[in-house]
Amino acid sequence: MNYPRLxxxxxxxxxxxxxxxxxxxxxxxxxxxxxxxxxxxxxYAANLKTLLSSISTTSDLFFNASIGQKEDQVxxxxxxxxxxxxxxxxxxxxxxxxxxxxxxxxxxxxxxxYDECRLxxxxxxxxxxxxxxxxxxxCNMNDxxxxxxxxxxxxKLLLSLNDAAAAPQKYAAGEGNYxxxxxIYGMQQCTPxxxxxxxxxxxxxxxxxxxxxxxxxxxxxxxxYSCQLQFELFQFFPLPADASPxxxxxxxxxxxxxxxxxxxGSGGNKSxxxxxxxxxxxxxxxxxxxxxxxxxxxxxxQNSVESSNLIDLALKADSGSxxxxxxxxxxxxLCVQKDVTSRPxxxxxxxxxxxxxxxxxxxxxxxxxxxxSIDPELPLLSxxxxxxxxxSQSISELNS
Numbered sequence: 260m261n262y263p264r265l266x267x268x269x270x271x272x273x274x275x276x277x278x279x280x281x282x283x284x285x286x287x288x289x290x291x292x293x294x295x296x297x298x299x300x301x302x303y304a305a306n307l308k309t310l311l312s313s314i315s316t317t318s319d320l321f322f323n324a325s326i327g328q329k330e331d332q333v334x335x336x337x338x339x340x341x342x343x344x345x346x347x348x349x350x351x352x353x354x355x356x357x358x359x360x361x362x363x364x365x366x367x368x369x370x371x372x373y374d375e376c377r378l379x380x381x382x383x384x385x386x387x388x389x390x391x392x393x394x395x396x397x398c399n400m401n402d403x404x405x406x407x408x409x410x411x412x413x414x415k416l417l418l419s420l421n422d423a424a425a426a427p428q429k430y431a432a433g434e435g436n437y438x439x440x441x442x443i444y445g446m447q448q449c450t451p452x453x454x455x456x457x458x459x460x461x462x463x464x465x466x467x468x469x470x471x472x473x474x475x476x477x478x479x480x481x482x483x484y485s486c487q488l489q490f491e492l493f494q495f496f497p498l499p500a501d502a503s504p505x506x507x508x509x510x511x512x513x514x515x516x517x518x519x520x521x522x523x524g525s526g527g528n529k530s531x532x533x534x535x536x537x538x539x540x541x542x543x544x545x546x547x548x549x550x551x552x553x554x555x556x557x558x559x560x561q562n563s564v565e566s567s568n569l570i571d572l573a574l575k576a577d578s579g580s581x582x583x584x585x586x587x588x589x590x591x592x593l594c595v596q597k598d599v600t601s602r603p604x605x606x607x608x609x610x611x612x613x614x615x616x617x618x619x620x621x622x623x624x625x626x627x628x629x630x631x632s633i634d635p636e637l638p639l640l641s642x643x644x645x646x647x648x649x650x651s652q653s654i655s656e657l658n659s
Contacts, residue, residue, distance in 0.1 A: 286355065288395035288482065289371025291363035295382060302331040303367065307380060310335045311360070314378065315353035318345060321451050322352075323386050335380040338450050340487075341430040342496040343375055351376035370394060370484065377482065389457035390484035391464040399478030399491075406475040406620045407601055412437045413490060416445045417466065424448065424462060425455040432496055445490040453485050461486035470610070474617040587612075592622035 297303040306327040314322050314337045322337040337355075339348035355371060355378040363369040368381035379385060403409035416435035423431035424447035432446040449458035465481040465488035473479045480489040489495070590611050596602050601623060603611065611617055 286358045286362060286371040287373045289359055289362050289369065290394055291366045292368035292381075293366070295367040296365045297367055298365065302327065303333060303382070304365075306331055306333045310380065311356040315349055315356060317349065317352065320345070320348050323450075323452055325384075325386065330382070333380055333382060334385050335378070336385055336450065336452070337376065337378045338448075339376040340374070340446070340496065341428075341448055342432070342446075348376060352378060372482075374480065374489075377487075379484065385484075387452045388485075389453040389461060391461040391486065393464065393468045393481055393483050395480075395482040396468060396472060397480045398473035399476045401477045402618055402620065403475050403477055404620075405601060407603065407607075409437060409443075409475065409477075410607075412443050413445070416443055416490070417447070417488075420445055420447050421459070421462065425458040427451075427455075429453075429458055434494070437492065441492060443490060443492055444494050444496070445488075446496055447486070447488050449486040458486060462488060471617070474610075475620060476618070586619070589619050589622070592625065593620065595625040596623045597626045598623060 297307075310324065310326050310333050313324065314335060317337070320339040320341060320343060323335065325332055325334045327333055337352050339351060343351065351373060355373065355376055359369050359371045359378060362371065368379075368383070370377070370379040372378050412435055416433065419435070420431040420433055429451045430446075430448040432444075434442045434444045437443040447462055449461055453461070461483055465483060465486060468481050469479050469488070478491045481487070590603075590608060593601075593603050594608065611619060
């Protein structure tokens, strides 16, 4: 038995398990302003410490206040996702206040947080002021199989949430039908100190950011100073009573517990059970990653012919970019798909031509085509796949 290698993997898994139980210390996102600094023992630092202590003891999910005078005055604004409890909100804001002062030491203006809460403080008045600049976005790595169907379902869901999110409560969450077997979940929230019109404007900016950077992705979160937008294919929040969700589907009764109730002194058994489950999960993830890497490398080795051979030499000479030619061919194939409902609208075509950051879906078989001797697995130009701004293309093959 190879004991050194076994020891390596044991330490790797052990380190992974420790990371699962270590309190979250790193912010999901943050921004440090360079407009001004303060010293450690200044009046501004003392006012900031007092204000941050007040935030972590808030009795509400939204906090805005100021303390101090003139150049030593500090303004703070904090908000938790409306699905959080007061207790979980306090815990999240306490972690945020500690982490943000470590990430941005001595900066007079900072912003940061997690998915569940966010915090901002500044030496200028930021209260009751709408700012829709996008500070953080996260896109799901997976693309929708049918972007047109997915886009329609998402648009209907966000439209249904729009009015509720802009209402006085400034938040909304709900679900919509994506396919007959799956749903899509969305959440929109604004800070309560802005008007309904300002909330609509902020959410519109977030939706445009989604279209420009994460179009066709199966999950997205966008965070601005004054609002937050998120959608996923899984329920990432408990639906509140006033979110008007669709009637829940009937679910089978949960199976009876397989273990006896906990008794004093049984904590060790529970800990061992958790560790066993975590180790099994870690091994499964590791094996899956290795298999995916192996398959990807094998496919790259087999496909060695470049698709630039498909393009006429005259087009190559006249065009400044082979990547643009392939993208136009790609869009053309989408427009002649046999399934009419899968074809993009003219608005979508214009958007695809206007921005190369939009991910293009895999085209299906056209209504009419002639078979040729060209390999149907012929890869697109590597520079086309890697040259797009900000996102990898979902298409790596061109059907003849």
